[in-house]
Amino acid sequence: xxxxMSVSPNVRKSxxxxxxxxxxxxSFAVYNHMYIPVxxxxxxxxxxxxxxxxxxxxxxxERQVELAGPDAxxxxxxxxxxxxxxxxxxxxxxxxxxxxxxxxxxxxxxxxLSTSQYWLSIADSxxxxxxxxxxxxxxxxVSVTEPDVSPLAVQGPRAPDVMAELLGxxxxxxxxxxxxxxxxxxxxxxxxRSGWSKQGGFELFLRDGTRAIDLWNRVKAAxxxxxxxxxxxxxxxRIESGLLSYGTDVDADTNPYEVxxxxxxxxxxxxxxxxxxxxxxxxxxxIRRRQVGLFLAGERVVPNAHPCPVLRHDEVVGMMSAxxxxxxxxxxxxxxxxxAGIGNDALGLLVDCGDCRRxxxxxxxxFC
Amino acid sequence: xxxxMSVSPNVRKSxxxxxxxxxxxxSFAVYNHMYIPVxxxxxxxxxxxxxxxxxxxxxxxERQVELAGPDAxxxxxxxxxxxxxxxxxxxxxxxxxxxxxxxxxxxxxxxxLSTSQYWLSIADSxxxxxxxxxxxxxxxxVSVTEPDVSPLAVQGPRAPDVMAELLGxxxxxxxxxxxxxxxxxxxxxxxxRSGWSKQGGFELFLRDGTRAIDLWNRVKAAxxxxxxxxxxxxxxxRIESGLLSYGTDVDADTNPYEVxxxxxxxxxxxxxxxxxxxxxxxxxxxIRRRQVGLFLAGERVVPNAHPCPVLRHDEVVGMMSAxxxxxxxxxxxxxxxxxAGIGNDALGLLVDCGDCRRxxxxxxxxFC
Numbered sequence: 001x002x003x004x005m006s007v008s009p010n011v012r013k014s015x016x017x018x019x020x021x022x023x024x025x026x027s028f029a030v031y032n033h034m035y036i037p038v039x040x041x042x043x044x045x046x047x048x049x050x051x052x053x054x055x056x057x058x059x060x061x062e063r064q065v066e067l068a069g070p071d072a073x074x075x076x077x078x079x080x081x082x083x084x085x086x087x088x089x090x091x092x093x094x095x096x097x098x099x100x101x102x103x104x105x106x107x108x109x110x111x112x113l114s115t116s117q118y119w120l121s122i123a124d125s126x127x128x129x130x131x132x133x134x135x136x137x138x139x140x141x142v143s144v145t146e147p148d149v150s151p152l153a154v155q156g157p158r159a160p161d162v163m164a165e166l167l168g169x170x171x172x173x174x175x176x177x178x179x180x181x182x183x184x185x186x187x188x189x190x191x192x193r194s195g196w197s198k199q200g201g202f203e204l205f206l207r208d209g210t211r212a213i214d215l216w217n218r219v220k221a222a223x224x225x226x227x228x229x230x231x232x233x234x235x236x237x238r239i240e241s242g243l244l245s246y247g248t249d250v251d252a253d254t255n256p257y258e259v260x261x262x263x264x265x266x267x268x269x270x271x272x273x274x275x276x277x278x279x280x281x282x283x284x285x286x287i288r289r290r291q292v293g294l295f296l297a298g299e300r301v302v303p304n305a306h307p308c309p310v311l312r313h314d315e316v317v318g319m320m321s322a323x324x325x326x327x328x329x330x331x332x333x334x335x336x337x338x339x340a341g342i343g344n345d346a347l348g349l350l351v352d353c354g355d356c357r358r359x360x361x362x363x364x365x366x367f368c
Numbered sequence: 369x370x371x372x373m374s375v376s377p378n379v380r381k382s383x384x385x386x387x388x389x390x391x392x393x394x395s396f397a398v399y400n401h402m403y404i405p406v407x408x409x410x411x412x413x414x415x416x417x418x419x420x421x422x423x424x425x426x427x428x429x430e431r432q433v434e435l436a437g438p439d440a441x442x443x444x445x446x447x448x449x450x451x452x453x454x455x456x457x458x459x460x461x462x463x464x465x466x467x468x469x470x471x472x473x474x475x476x477x478x479x480x481l482s483t484s485q486y487w488l489s490i491a492d493s494x495x496x497x498x499x500x501x502x503x504x505x506x507x508x509x510v511s512v513t514e515p516d517v518s519p520l521a522v523q524g525p526r527a528p529d530v531m532a533e534l535l536g537x538x539x540x541x542x543x544x545x546x547x548x549x550x551x552x553x554x555x556x557x558x559x560x561r562s563g564w565s566k567q568g569g570f571e572l573f574l575r576d577g578t579r580a581i582d583l584w585n586r587v588k589a590a591x592x593x594x595x596x597x598x599x600x601x602x603x604x605x606r607i608e609s610g611l612l613s614y615g616t617d618v619d620a621d622t623n624p625y626e627v628x629x630x631x632x633x634x635x636x637x638x639x640x641x642x643x644x645x646x647x648x649x650x651x652x653x654x655i656r657r658r659q660v661g662l663f664l665a666g667e668r669v670v671p672n673a674h675p676c677p678v679l680r681h682d683e684v685v686g687m688m689s690a691x692x693x694x695x696x697x698x699x700x701x702x703x704x705x706x707x708a709g710i711g712n713d714a715l716g717l718l719v720d721c722g723d724c725r726r727x728x729x730x731x732x733x734x735f736c
Contacts, residue, residue, distance in 0.1 A: 003373040003395055004372070005372060005373040005397075006395045007371065008397065010492070027372035027374045028373070029373075029378075030379070030397070033615070099497075124401070129493065129497055134505060136468045137506060248378040322377055
């Protein structure tokens with residue numbers, strides 16, 4: 001099935017939009033009410049660049065929710081399951097957000113810019129509304145806004161070389177998720193050691209959307225000798241690497257323990273946080289589902305367009321969220337949430353892919 | 369510019385999805401994290417059906433946020449700018465939602481199912497998160513959920529005939545925005561006199577997604593003698609009719625007074641509501657921008673893909689959100705937010721459409 005994407009003014013364009021069009025983008029998705037490129041017409045080359053070279057991605061749709069003011073730290077602590085007590089300015093942390101029932105509602109990276117300024121670099125849900133409501137109802141002295149910040153990701157093993165060429169060798173020393181404010185000939189940036197792949201890299205958090213095309217072209221020029229090319233968050237690599245996709249792998253009832261994020265839940269945080277009581281109960285009683293990897297039998301799988309039931313003896317025992325063919329493993333791999341009682345050695349599992357049923361075996365994540 | 373739409377499992381499929389594919393949908397958009405058809409390949413016929421016949425639209429992406437429990441009424445009152453004191457079960461009301469600064473965050477139709485059950489039939493923002501946060505922080509005894517409800521719109525002057533054929537003549541008596549629960553041979557529905565057009569019609573709020581294809585086919589069969597055909601919320605008709613498009617015509621700072629929704633703000637509501645103080649201040653001080661219609665000169669306009677600045681003497685005096693060619697008027701028409709000081713008789717206005725500048729004149733909404 002192939003459909004035309006409606007490009008209309010109710011969805012925001014990234015400030016890199018025109019640059020990605022010039023570089024040959026072929027398809028888009030919508031994320032945080034903004035268009036995001038999905039492919040540039042050569043998936044094999046895009047995958048190869050990410051694993052063996054360097055790629056640049058327009059991820060401006062990874063919006064920032066800024067908490068600013070005297071109570072920003074208090075609000076940040078209350079919003080996330082992690083204890084931020086020891087976070088220092090310049091540090092980022094993967095910081096899941098739950099609702100009052102302990103269900104995941106987003107999994108941002110939290111950046112501490114100062115003791116009174118934090119950014120939540122969010123997945124696809126309207127966390128600004130959530131945070132605004134909580135701040136106001138608790139009477140906190142903090143403003144919640146979406147600043148003019150547009151991340152451009154540079155990912156892959158040669159990303160440090162490109163970034164060093166563009167910004168200097170100091171970027172090589174940045175620790176994972178840490179960041180530094182800098183200025184590229186007048187273009188204000190936060191340089192973050194981050195990105196939605198396990199191939200290493202950076203995200204340039206551009207602080208002035210009007211400079212986006214300029215920044216895009218500078219990165220492209222700096223990356224030329226490393227054969228940089230355009231790309232997009234890569235479903236194949238993320239599944240191989242076992243990275244969580246909030247919108248894909250998480251349903252309305254998913255808690256962090258089910259999807260391997262238990263280590264980011266600081267249940268005993270003294271300041272308290274949203275979902276704390278519910279998560280204590282879940283932890284005590286044990287989870288009902290768990291996230292696993294699946295190997296799928298049969299010919300090369302076409303990525304699924306919707307979640308698929310996992311069956312055993314014709315009974316639904318889970319849902320497969322995403323399946324791809326892994327070039328590195330030469331096999332079909334997938335991510336699923338299954339009943340916690342089903343062990344890795346379970347036999348007789350089938351995935352109902354709509355047009356066919358495939359035999360499945362469970363494995364631990366990540367695949368690679 | 370034409371791009372492929374990425375269909376992937378991080379965006380929900382409507383339960384009518386397969387039916388719209390079978391009926392020839394050509395392009396999609398994403399709304400409330402769900403695919404919505406945009407066109408079926410024949411825009412002139414789709415417009416004509418809506419104005420002169422009857423059309424059926426998959427608007428399952430118009431999600432419901434359910435407030436249920438003893439404090440549901442209290443929460444509903446607090447969330448919306450309208451006074452719901454006189455609303456009765458079976459009644460729907462257009463009910464804008466604002467944040468604490470008086471900025472619009474959604475413009476749902478609120479349905480009162482009972483004194484302890486309300487649905488907000490929402491535009492494209494995550495109001496479930498907003499409402500959950502407020503309910504919990506205020507300690508209200510109410511659950512906030514997204515029920516299994518999938519609206520199917522039947523719109524156009526022949527819609528009453530189709531609905532009467534399907535459900536009986538009683539549907540003709542339903543008042544605008546009122547609704548009734550019914551059962552179509554085992555398919556549970558709310559029949560609502562509503563829809564995002566000014567051509568009249570109904571929305572069938574299907575209460576069991578597994579029956580969607582069945583319902584689609586029954587509506588299609590009942591509409592056959594009226595030449596019913598598929599369609600989608602129609603940008604041309606909605607601009608002619610001056611219907612607000614929340615995602616298009618509203619930016620982060622828009623208040624209800626700017627876009628003609630002042631009559632839905634009950635400033636003196638005794639129970640209080642979010643944004644009340646801010647809206648009193650705005651009302652007192654006067655608005656800085658106002659929504660207007662524009663006629664655009666020049667050849668037939670191509671619908672804009674992004675907001676366009678409105679200029680006077682090379683100064684930006686507003687933003688045009690949406691432009692189309694109106695078949696009924698034989699002219700280019702548009703909707704814009706402009707500085708409040710600029711009168712309808714202003715001369716020398718230009719819209720910067722990117723590739724060209726067009727002379728513009730102001731008119732009141734609606735156009736038709």
